[in-house]
Amino acid sequence: MLPEDKFCPSCAAPLEPKEVAGRQRPVCPKCGRVVYYDPKVAAASIIEREGKVLMVKRAIEPGYGLWSIPGGYVDRGEVVEEAAVREVWEETGLKVEIQHMVGLFSEHGHPVVVAVFAAREVGGDLKAGVETLDLGFFSPDGLPDLAFPRDGQMLARWQEMQALQGSPDAG
Ligand SMILES: [Zn+2]
Structure with a gap:
């Protein structure tokens, strides 16, 4: 059990x-x-420049000092696509718009479900936010050390979709 679930939410008696x-x-x-545990929803965005994708070096746990696709948790009541756009803005300084969904990623025994979108730049200036140590564009075949192994699967799915579209600039 998680530490915050030591006591009953209804009557505060210790849970067993x-x-x-x-x-x-x-x-x-x-x-x-x-007590039933709900999953947590996160949103992440894949932003491409000339075949390379934007990655951020995390200044927060989990995965401090490791790299991930820009993204974060969706607030309750927030539109998922808007959360994806907000996280990119907070972490990288870029304004983006969502192009299409890449996929919904979940795994056995893992609390976080990640909605992954392809997004394109529409403005802003690239600069690391307070939750970001560094950022940069990387070839999907030459990624830095990943905080979350699933990011590799997300980028592989994105590459498959790019290939089906016939051109990296389509869409
Ligand atoms: Zn109770």
Whole structure:
């Protein structure tokens, strides 16, 4: 259980792990409430310049000092595409617009679901934000050390879509 889930959200009694319908979940022994974990949604953007993609070197955990596609968590009530655009602006100083979705990425046992978009620059100036140590454009075949291995899968999917479109500048 996560530290923040030590107590029942309904009656504040200490939670206990218990099997519910075949899975271990935190259960309140006092009022019977079962705590279910929701996934977290993140949005990331792939921004291309001449065949290279924009990557950011993270100044925050997880993955401090490692590189990722620009992105972050979607706030509750926020439109996912707007979160993707906002994160690019905060992390890289670039204004972008969403072109199309690349995919929705999730994996067994992982709390974060990532919506990945292809986006194109429409303005701004490239500069590292407060959550970014450095940034740069990299060939998908020569990426720096990744904070999240899934970024490699996202870029591979993006490359497949680019190839299907027939031109890196299409769309
Ligand atoms: Zn309770």
